Amino acid sequence: RRREAPLPPIYAITPTYSRPAQKAELTRLANTLRQVSRLHWILVEDAAARSELVSRFVARAGLSCTHLHVPTPRRYKRPGLPRATEQRNAGLAWLRQRHRHLPPAQPGVLFFADDDNTYSLELFHEMRTTRKVSVWPVGLVGGRRYERPVVENGKVVGWYTGWRADRPFAIDMAGFAVSLQVILSHPKAVFKRRGSQPGMQESDFLKQITTVEELEPKANNCTKVLVWHTRTEKVNLANEPKYRLDTVNIEV
Amino acid sequence: YVYSRPPPWSDTLPTIFVITPTYTRPVQKAELTRLANTFLHVQNLHWVVVEDSPRRTNLVSNLLEKAGLNFTHLNVETPKSLKLGLSWIPSHTPRGTLQRNLGLHWLRDSFSNTSPPEGVVYFADDDNTYSLELFEEMRYTRRVSVWPVAFVGGLRYESPKVSPAGKVVGWKTVFDPNRPFAIDMAGFAISIKLILEKPQASFKLEGVKGGYQETSLLKDLVTMDGLEPKAANCTKVLVWHTRTERPTLVNEGKRGFTDPRVEV
Numbered sequence: 001r002r003r004e005a006p007l008p009p010i011y012a013i014t015p016t017y018s019r020p021a022q023k024a025e026l027t028r029l030a031n032t033l034r035q036v037s038r039l040h041w042i043l044v045e046d047a048a049a050r051s052e053l054v055s056r057f058v059a060r061a062g063l064s065c066t067h068l069h070v071p072t073p074r075r076y077k078r079p080g081l082p083r084a085t086e087q088r089n090a091g092l093a094w095l096r097q098r099h100r101h102l103p104p105a106q107p108g109v110l111f112f113a114d115d116d117n118t119y120s121l122e123l124f125h126e127m128r129t130t131r132k133v134s135v136w137p138v139g140l141v142g143g144r145r146y147e148r149p150v151v152e153n154g155k156v157v158g159w160y161t162g163w164r165a166d167r168p169f170a171i172d173m174a175g176f177a178v179s180l181q182v183i184l185s186h187p188k189a190v191f192k193r194r195g196s197q198p199g200m201q202e203s204d205f206l207k208q209i210t211t212v213e214e215l216e217p218k219a220n221n222c223t224k225v226l227v228w229h230t231r232t233e234k235v236n237l238a239n240e241p242k243y244r245l246d247t248v249n250i251e252v
Numbered sequence: 253y254v255y256s257r258p259p260p261w262s263d264t265l266p267t268i269f270v271i272t273p274t275y276t277r278p279v280q281k282a283e284l285t286r287l288a289n290t291f292l293h294v295q296n297l298h299w300v301v302v303e304d305s306p307r308r309t310n311l312v313s314n315l316l317e318k319a320g321l322n323f324t325h326l327n328v329e330t331p332k333s334l335k336l337g338l339s340w341i342p343s344h345t346p347r348g349t350l351q352r353n354l355g356l357h358w359l360r361d362s363f364s365n366t367s368p369p370e371g372v373v374y375f376a377d378d379d380n381t382y383s384l385e386l387f388e389e390m391r392y393t394r395r396v397s398v399w400p401v402a403f404v405g406g407l408r409y410e411s412p413k414v415s416p417a418g419k420v421v422g423w424k425t426v427f428d429p430n431r432p433f434a435i436d437m438a439g440f441a442i443s444i445k446l447i448l449e450k451p452q453a454s455f456k457l458e459g460v461k462g463g464y465q466e467t468s469l470l471k472d473l474v475t476m477d478g479l480e481p482k483a484a485n486c487t488k489v490l491v492w493h494t495r496t497e498r499p500t501l502v503n504e505g506k507r508g509f510t511d512p513r514v515e516v
Contacts, residue, residue: 020402020403020408021403021492021494023492024381024402024403024492024494025381025494027381027382027383027492028286028289028290028381028382031286031289031290031293031384032286032289032290034293035255035256035289035292035293118282118283118285118286119285119286119289120285120289121255121256121289122253122255125255137514139278139281139282139516140278140279140282140499140501140516141499142503143500143501143502143503143504144501144503144504144509144510145278145501145504145510145514145516146510146514146516148514160510162502162503162509163503223514224514224515225281225514225515225516228279228281228282228285228516229499230279230282230283230496230497230499231496231497231499232494232495232496232497233494233495233496233497235403235494236403236406237406237407237408238406239405239406239407239426239427240406240407240408250400250408250409250411250487250488250489251489252402252403252408252409252489252492
């Protein structure tokens with residue numbers, strides 16, 4: 001497929017953290033992202049320093065990638081508290097820093113791609129034409145087969161969701177994309193910790209940058225599921241010895 | 253609209269036939285999607301998808317048509333008696349046996365033993381994770397090749413034990429390492445030639461102890477010292493036995509809340 005004008009770049013901000021399945025998750029996510037033209041991956045580790053595993057992975061991934069890291073403060077690592085806040089914000093900060101000497105009217109779209117979700121290639125096609133903020137359904141979330149924005153006459157008028165439909169933006173992190181221009185022209189818009197209730201991360205972020213009326217519905221007026229909130233089972237390591245017994249040190 | 257195409261087919265590269273059993277459940281489309289996204293990178297890959305189903309479903313048919321891959325779409329339903337009878341531990345009921353055998357049957361039907369195509373067969377479950385490097389390791393298998401698999405047998409990985417001379421001499425597993433082939437389904441590939449040479453070799457359906465499914469096929473194809481170790485003499489992990497959580501659909505209620513016409 002050849003186009004006259006260059007495609008607007010897509011920036012995928014992926015927070016990631018160390019656990020046995022990490023390399024597997026990054027591998028299959030990278031296999032998807034590598035199929036997408038002009039995609040730049042912003043991978044942010046929840047860590048005090050870049051890990052060897054992720055560094056090696058990035059070097060061989062064959063993707064345009066920026067490798068960042070920022071540790072989550074201990075006091076925020078409690079069940080029920082929002083996760084990956086600092087990492088997503090680090091991704092936003094990098095984008096803002098990179099464009100700081102340029103006018104805000106930059107082509108490009110960013111979205112938040114958690115490392116265990118599943119993305120169809122069609123989703124990237126849909127989000128690339130985002131002018132401000134676009135939205136679409138998300139599969140397997142909110143205790144339902146899918147959640148989605150309700151669309152009438154091409155405009156979002158409500159939320160079809162299994163949990164707290166009264167939120168200003170009752171949408172999952174995987175259900176929206178933001179144009180780079182909007183991020184650059186709202187330099188203070190970040191994911192919040194203070195005063196942010198659980199489950200309100202997306203809503204608190206989006207209300208800083210857009211209104212429901214402005215939202216652009218994608219995926220056939222939000223009737224197709226192009227992304228799934230899959231979660232990977234915790235790996236069973238019951239047979240691992242307490243101390244490493246193998247003669248070689250193999251990365252998994 | 254096809255969003256991506258695999259690399260152009262080559263007449264000189266051996267073909268990788270990937271047999272994937274699959275069954276209907278909420279995460280099925282997601283699993284097949286991310287699998288397809290991986291396979292799109294691999295040259296000369298032919299995906300044989302076998303549904304555990306009385307009929308080929310629209311969901312899988314449409315997905316395969318739009319994926320852009322070379323594929324064959326089959327189906328065979330596992331009888332309920334088999335599904336329940338094989339193990340009293342539901343999570344250990346060996347799934348996919350009939351489906352894998354149908355895949356082998358299709359290969360034997362499609363290609364003649366007298367002029368077998370260059371290539372391998374690999375059994376790829378739809379929830380595992382595969383690196384691209386794995387496919388290049390298996391492509392030139394002469395008989396049966398083997399490599400480590402992550403997250404099986406309660407370990408970070410299980411692996412064949414390889415001697416300094418490069419021969420498989422045993423199995424580095426905690427669970428029953430004395431099995432003739434103490435290896436996971438994702439840890440080996442078989443040359444097409446061998447599959448066609450031994451038309452009786454297939455997965456045994458009944459009376460198979462937990463962990464012996466792979467042995468039930470491999471014992472009729474090869475002996476341990478005939479195995480070809482890959483992945484740097486089995487020191488690299490190129491495939492992970494990931495499992496996907498069952499999504500909690502509590503808010504669907506008894507009769508379903510969401511529109512069933514919206515495919516998930």
